[in-house]
Amino acid sequence: MNADELKSRILPVLLGGTRRDTGQNLAPGSDREHSVLNALSLAGQAMRFTRPSVPNEFAVEHWPHDERTILPDRFRPAILRLLDRSTDDTSRALAVALDNRKLRPHPFDLPRLDGFVRRYADRLGATAQYWVQRETPAQQARTYFEADELTTENWTESSLRSRVQFFKILRKRDPKAAQILLEKSWSGENPDSRVQLLSVLQFGLSPEDKPFLESIQKDRAPRVRTLVQRMLAVISGSPSENPALAACMERIQKSKAGLLKKRNALKLELPATVKEHEVNRWIQEQFADVTLDGLALACEMSERQLVEAAEKDNNLLFALALMASRENRFDLLDAVTDELPDAWGRMSELMSDDNLGKDAGQLSAWVSALVNPKRWLPEVPFPAWSWLHRQIEGMLPADIMRDVLASKTWKEQLDSDKKGGTEFVQVICALCPPELRGSIRSQIEPLEADRKDKGLMLLDILDELETLNEKPETAFAC
Amino acid sequence: MAGVSLEKIEAMAPDQSSLVAARKLVKPSSWSSLASDKAGLVWGECQGSGASPYRVIISELDGGYKCTCPSRKFPCKHSLALMWMRAEGKSSFQPAATPEWVKDWLRRRRTGSGAANSEKDETAQPKNLAQASLLQAEEVDPKAEARAAAARDRARREREDAIHAGLDDLDTWLIDQAEAGLAGFANHAGKSCRSIAQRLVDAKAPGLASRLDGLPNRIYSLPEPVRPIAAIEQLGQLHLIAEAYRRQESLSIEMRADVRREVGWTQSRESLLSEDGTLCVSASWRVVGTVSEVQPDKLRRLETWLWREEVAEGPRTALLLDFVPVASGQTKGAYRSGERITATLVFYPSPRPLRALVKEIIIPTQECSTDLPLPDDDPARAYACYEDAMATIPWISMWPLRFREARVRRNGEKLFLCSINNDAVALPVTANQTNAVAPLLAIEKFDGFGLWDGYTFRLCFAQTPLGRWVSE
Numbered sequence: 001m002n003a004d005e006l007k008s009r010i011l012p013v014l015l016g017g018t019r020r021d022t023g024q025n026l027a028p029g030s031d032r033e034h035s036v037l038n039a040l041s042l043a044g045q046a047m048r049f050t051r052p053s054v055p056n057e058f059a060v061e062h063w064p065h066d067e068r069t070i071l072p073d074r075f076r077p078a079i080l081r082l083l084d085r086s087t088d089d090t091s092r093a094l095a096v097a098l099d100n101r102k103l104r105p106h107p108f109d110l111p112r113l114d115g116f117v118r119r120y121a122d123r124l125g126a127t128a129q130y131w132v133q134r135e136t137p138a139q140q141a142r143t144y145f146e147a148d149e150l151t152t153e154n155w156t157e158s159s160l161r162s163r164v165q166f167f168k169i170l171r172k173r174d175p176k177a178a179q180i181l182l183e184k185s186w187s188g189e190n191p192d193s194r195v196q197l198l199s200v201l202q203f204g205l206s207p208e209d210k211p212f213l214e215s216i217q218k219d220r221a222p223r224v225r226t227l228v229q230r231m232l233a234v235i236s237g238s239p240s241e242n243p244a245l246a247a248c249m250e251r252i253q254k255s256k257a258g259l260l261k262k263r264n265a266l267k268l269e270l271p272a273t274v275k276e277h278e279v280n281r282w283i284q285e286q287f288a289d290v291t292l293d294g295l296a297l298a299c300e301m302s303e304r305q306l307v308e309a310a311e312k313d314n315n316l317l318f319a320l321a322l323m324a325s326r327e328n329r330f331d332l333l334d335a336v337t338d339e340l341p342d343a344w345g346r347m348s349e350l351m352s353d354d355n356l357g358k359d360a361g362q363l364s365a366w367v368s369a370l371v372n373p374k375r376w377l378p379e380v381p382f383p384a385w386s387w388l389h390r391q392i393e394g395m396l397p398a399d400i401m402r403d404v405l406a407s408k409t410w411k412e413q414l415d416s417d418k419k420g421g422t423e424f425v426q427v428i429c430a431l432c433p434p435e436l437r438g439s440i441r442s443q444i445e446p447l448e449a450d451r452k453d454k455g456l457m458l459l460d461i462l463d464e465l466e467t468l469n470e471k472p473e474t475a476f477a478c
Numbered sequence: 479m480a481g482v483s484l485e486k487i488e489a490m491a492p493d494q495s496s497l498v499a500a501r502k503l504v505k506p507s508s509w510s511s512l513a514s515d516k517a518g519l520v521w522g523e524c525q526g527s528g529a530s531p532y533r534v535i536i537s538e539l540d541g542g543y544k545c546t547c548p549s550r551k552f553p554c555k556h557s558l559a560l561m562w563m564r565a566e567g568k569s570s571f572q573p574a575a576t577p578e579w580v581k582d583w584l585r586r587r588r589t590g591s592g593a594a595n596s597e598k599d600e601t602a603q604p605k606n607l608a609q610a611s612l613l614q615a616e617e618v619d620p621k622a623e624a625r626a627a628a629a630r631d632r633a634r635r636e637r638e639d640a641i642h643a644g645l646d647d648l649d650t651w652l653i654d655q656a657e658a659g660l661a662g663f664a665n666h667a668g669k670s671c672r673s674i675a676q677r678l679v680d681a682k683a684p685g686l687a688s689r690l691d692g693l694p695n696r697i698y699s700l701p702e703p704v705r706p707i708a709a710i711e712q713l714g715q716l717h718l719i720a721e722a723y724r725r726q727e728s729l730s731i732e733m734r735a736d737v738r739r740e741v742g743w744t745q746s747r748e749s750l751l752s753e754d755g756t757l758c759v760s761a762s763w764r765v766v767g768t769v770s771e772v773q774p775d776k777l778r779r780l781e782t783w784l785w786r787e788e789v790a791e792g793p794r795t796a797l798l799l800d801f802v803p804v805a806s807g808q809t810k811g812a813y814r815s816g817e818r819i820t821a822t823l824v825f826y827p828s829p830r831p832l833r834a835l836v837k838e839i840i841i842p843t844q845e846c847s848t849d850l851p852l853p854d855d856d857p858a859r860a861y862a863c864y865e866d867a868m869a870t871i872p873w874i875s876m877w878p879l880r881f882r883e884a885r886v887r888r889n890g891e892k893l894f895l896c897s898i899n900n901d902a903v904a905l906p907v908t909a910n911q912t913n914a915v916a917p918l919l920a921i922e923k924f925d926g927f928g929l930w931d932g933y934t935f936r937l938c939f940a941q942t943p944l945g946r947w948v949s950e
Contacts, residue, residue: 015706017659036656037649037717044714045872047707048932049865054904055889058896063920073945077488084494107917108947114913127920134916449498 003046010043064126068104072468075461076106082457083116087423089389090458093430095120096393097465104128122161129159152177156185160193167200168359175204183212191221198227202234203328210235230289244289249298251286252316254309264301266309268316279315280346287319292327307335318346325370328362334369341375348387363392371396373403380409385427395433404428405439414443422451429455434466482538482561483845489814490541491558492551492807503559506569512560513574518842520564520571521580524556534560535580537587539839540819541812544583552808637682641741644681645720648674652713663709664702667694685742686719691774699909700933708933715873722873733871735827740873747835750824757831760822760840762787763796764850765813766880766927767938767949777801780811783878783938784823784834785927787851794853795878796823796834815939815948818846829870832878849941852925857881857895858902864930875931879905882925886918895935898923905935911949918947 013021018036028035071079083091095116098104104125105113117124121132150158150166158166171178182197189197198216201209213228213235233242257265274282296303310316317336321343324333337343347370358366371388396404404410413424425444432440437459444452491497503524506512510531512522518539523531532547534556543557553561563569576584651674655663663670671690678687693712697705722729722737729737739745750756767783782798802808813819820841825831855863860879868874883898886907893915894904907915915937918924924947926940940947 011707011710014656014710015659015661017657019657019659033649033653036653037721040652040656040710041714041717041721044711045718047711048868048872051861051903052905052933054896054901055892055894058887058889058894061888061919070944077485081488081494107920107944110917111913112950131917449501450495453494453498 003049006043006046007050010039011047014040014043062130064130066104066126068102068125068127070106071098071103073106075464076109078457078461079105080109080112082454082461083113086454086458087386087426088119089386089423089427089430090454091116091119092389092393093458094461095123097462099123101465101468103465103468107131122159152181155181156188160196163193164196164200167197168203171200171203175206176208179209179212183215186216191224194219194221195223195227198224198231202231205231205234207235233289234291234294242289242294244286245294245298248286248290248295248319252299254299257312264305264309265312266299266306266316267313268310268319270315280318280349283315283319284322284350284352287323290323292320292323292329292332295323303329303332304335307332307339311339314340318343321370322347325366328358328366330362330365330369333366337370337372337375341372342380344370344388345380345384348384360394363394364397367392368397368400371400371404373400373407373409382421382424382427385424385431389427389430392431396431398433398435401431401433401436404431405436405443410443414447416446422454425451425455426458429458432459434463437463482536482541482565484562484565485845486541486814486817486843487558487561487565490553490561490810490812492553492809496551496553496555496558499555500558500562503555504562504566506563508559509563512563512569512571514571515576516573518839519576519580519584520560521577522560522571524559526556532556533579535583536560536564538564539842540836541843542587550807552806552810640681641683642724644678644683644686645723647677647681648686648716648720652717655709655713660709660713661706663713664694664697664705667697667709683742685740686716687742688773688775689716689740695774696931696933704933711932715875718872730829732827732829732831736829736871737873739826739828745826750826750835751837753827756827757792757825758822758837759786759792759796759825759834760820760838761790762818762820762841763823764846765815765817765819765843766850767878767929768811768813768815769929769936769938770809770811772804773801776804778804778806778808780808782811782813783927783929784819785850785852785880787818789851793825793831793834795832795880796825797832797878798836799833813843816846816946817843819843830867830874847946850925850927850939852880852882852927852941855881856897856899857884857905858897858900861903861905861930877930878927879930879935880927883923884926885921885923886915888919893919895928895937905930906933908934908936911936914949918942 018039028038079094082094102125104127105117107127110117110128110131117128118132121129150162152170155163155166167178167182170181179201182201186194201213210232213232217225217228217232219225219228230244233244236242251269251271253267253269255265255267256262268283270279270282292303292306296306299306299309301309307317307320310320317340321333321336321340324330324336325347333343340346367388395401410428412418413428425447429440429444441456441459444455488497491500502508508524510523510525512520514520519535519537521533521535523533525531526547532545534543534545536543536557543553543561545554545556547554547556549555564571651670655670671693675687675690678684678690696712697708700708719737719740722733723741726734726737735745745753763784763786765782766785767781769779769781769783771779771781773779778801780800780802782800784796784798786792786794786796798811798813800811818841819839821836822838822840823834824837826833826835857879860881864877864879867877881895884895885898887894887896887904891912892909893907893912895907896904918937918940921940921942921944924940924942926937926947928935928937928939930936936949937947938949
């Protein structure tokens with residue numbers, strides 16, 4: 001009996017049970033029991049010598065061509081250790097550093113860095129994006145490539161982040177061309193990209209954008225509809241045409257204050273139903289569709305006078321801070337934070353990401369106007385720092401960081417009696433520009449190992465990454 | 479310092495917090511003594527929270543370590559700290575005579591401290607009081623020595639009888655399964671195998687019992703349509719082992735030794751080293767794979783696969799095997815993939831020698847970044863070597879495949895190891911490696927080493943244009 005006969009005759013008998021067989025199909029043996037056992041071992045061995053079947057076809061792989069340089073081997077173990085239970089700030093700082101130097105993780109590390117790669121795929125190159133999308137059904141997956149230069153021809157095929165950056169530049173250079181480009185691609189965009197790209201149109205908004213905005217007023221995504229309404233209200237300008245501005249004006253009381261010299265005073269009356277913890281959110285929603293110049297016009301004073309008139313009302317100042325921040329009016333924001341030093345802390349509680357459209361220069365001016373370590377009261381909690389890092393996705397300007405390192409808030413973290421966590425140290429290290437890393441190292445050196453460990457590792461890696469080439473930090477000018 | 483580098487310490491550390499904790503101890507003030515025998519053995523005493531200091535020993539030759547602290551992490555922070563100080567080279571280690579507690583550890587290691595837990599010496603001395611007293615007297619009393627030898631002989635014969643009775647029980651059980659039909663065997667495999675495995679433990683055939691205990695898991699890990707065939711293959715092998723054991727007198731010495739090991743007889747380190755004609759190979763070996771798996775008997779099996787760099791007569795692949803209790807928390811062995819060790823290995827007798835012991839370390843483990851000199855076999859040829867080995871030893875379960883010019887391909891969610899030039903074989907990659915192996919889909923050609931268990935392929939090591947890929 002050969003192997004094929006064993007498989008065709010004995011195998012079915014063994015599977016169905018030899019009890020039902022008279023014995024004629026079993027292997028030779030001295031008795032029935034031996035025949036059964038011989039059949040079992042012979043059939044088993046015959047099957048073991050059968051080679052595993054080769055699939056009829058294999059998938060064709062479409063790994064993208066990635067022009068980024070693979071991270072040198074010496075970084076790999078250090079990065080795996082760093083990202084093991086690190087905070088979001090640490091991983092964000094690393095992703096930004098890799099992005100700035102056009103580096104990408106080693107492909108073999110992608111499985112172990114899966115969470116990191118998923119979160120920051122758009123900063124880690126084409127291979128990382130392919131890795132994240134590899135299980136996405138073909139019809140939903142975006143064809144991806146990472147070109148050095150995006151054009152109006154290829155911009156739809158890049159990552160959303162790159163597209164937003166490209167679109168921002170185009171909008172700044174030629175607002176009308178940007179609007180036409182978006183109009184063309186609008187039907188192919190998903191809700192996320194519609195919201196983010198439309199947000200860019202807020203810069204340089206003009207009546208020329210009105211027909212397009214009116215055409216998308218009934219978009220399927222509620223976020224898009226809200227944004228469109230807000231932008232249309234901004235274009236229209238007057239309180240009578242902007243119900244949000246009219247609603248705000250109903251809540252703002254104008255009066256005169258001062259003994260020798262009377263000056264204007266503004267006060268925001270909060271509804272009685274708004275509880276203390278809801279104030280920031282209410283202000284954000286109430287003033288979301290109001291512009292600074294619209295408000296100034298309605299109050300019959302200049303924007304600068306608005307700030308002076310609101311100096312005694314922290315809530316109205318906060319509203320002005322939100323508007324100034326949104327409209328890139330950093331001179332006004334600076335003036336507001338002179339009166340309201342904790343505007344940053346209040347903004348961070350909202351956890352909004354209004355800075356998406358800002359470029360590096362704007363972010364630098366924004367953070368300089370907003371963050372004023374010398375005037376902090378009494379301390380800024382960790383979430384505010386983390387929010388700040390998320391907003392600027394880079395490092396603080398050196399002069400601000402110097403003040404941070406000398407601030408009471410930071411000194412308290414370094415107090416050996418205070419058993420703080422490692423998160424604060426990590427975010428400060430993530431925000432620290434290269435020239436101050438030596439200072440921060442010497443400051444955190446006395447801390448317990450488990451508090452300083454990740455921070456030091458991050459500083460070491462960032463230092464070493466910077467030695468790889470001379471390319472300067474581009475995401476955020478320090 | 480050879481043997482323990484900072485990179486290796488990092489890799490050995492069970493987690494980041496252990497490293498952080500160890501760093502706090504990397505200062506001589508934490509240690510009441512630090513010494514070395516200048517031959518690769520380093521020890522020290524570290525004051526912990528207890529009254530007496532913890533005694534810590536490390537062997538630089540093979541990365542072994544021991545600490546008396548009650549930590550459930552392996553290596554503990556004390557062992558890591560001692561290695562760290564040694565690797566940094568900043569602390570001074572006084573040359574000293576080896577203290578008794580270090581010698582004691584060494585003695586226990588040499589009798590196979592890890593493996594010995596699961597292996598009983600075939601020729602081990604009896605351990606009850608009566609027999610122990612016989613032993614004490616053996617040096618002075620030839621009659622007592624004869625009685626002890628007779629007792630050992632009797633115990634051995636009794637075990638042989640028990641095993642033969644157990645094999646008969648196994649045959650009966652196998653017939654019952656075949657009579658009932660093996661199409662549905664997987665549905666009741668757990669309970670059924672457990673019961674016969676217990677009987678084989680009673681019959682002093684722990685090797686077979688272990689095979690049976692692991693059989694349900696092995697079958698359940700396969701796709702459902704394959705399970706009945708896998709059951710036939712696995713049960714058929716059991717009968718082959720039983721039959722070979724009964725006929726061992728007609729087998730070659732190597733084959734006899736192999737089948738006796740499969741049944742459960744074990745051989746101590748001393749016995750293997752003292753045996754005449756044992757295969758010893760002194761060479762430079764590369765660690766090409768490490769496997770850590772929990773067995774049904776609550777022991778963790780730590781496999782270290784070695785590849786001989788020199789082309790010469792004798793086996794090119796060796797398997798070092800250690801067992802540790804799962805409760806000990808140790809999850810890694812002392813070696814890391816890619817390391818090189820120059821050592822003399824002693825192979826357990828077998829027609830296809832694979833399992834070995836380290837007899838002597840000539841040059842301790844070192845990091846090695848050079849490419850592995852693999853033979854010119856593509857995966858199809860490597861698979862043919864497996865078939866060849868199976869023709870010699872029908873019950874082999876795991877077999878090393880080393881290959882060149884391979885690639886990974888995908889069909890649905892499954893990955894396959896294929897030759898670049900032909901479709902002669904496509905070895906399905908084990909499901910729990912799908913994610914880790916996926917990046918190799920982008921590599922058009924690589925060389926490597928892996929383990930084939932008859933159903934799935936576990937890739938251990940790959941040399942690619944992008945550098946080395948190592949299974950974790």
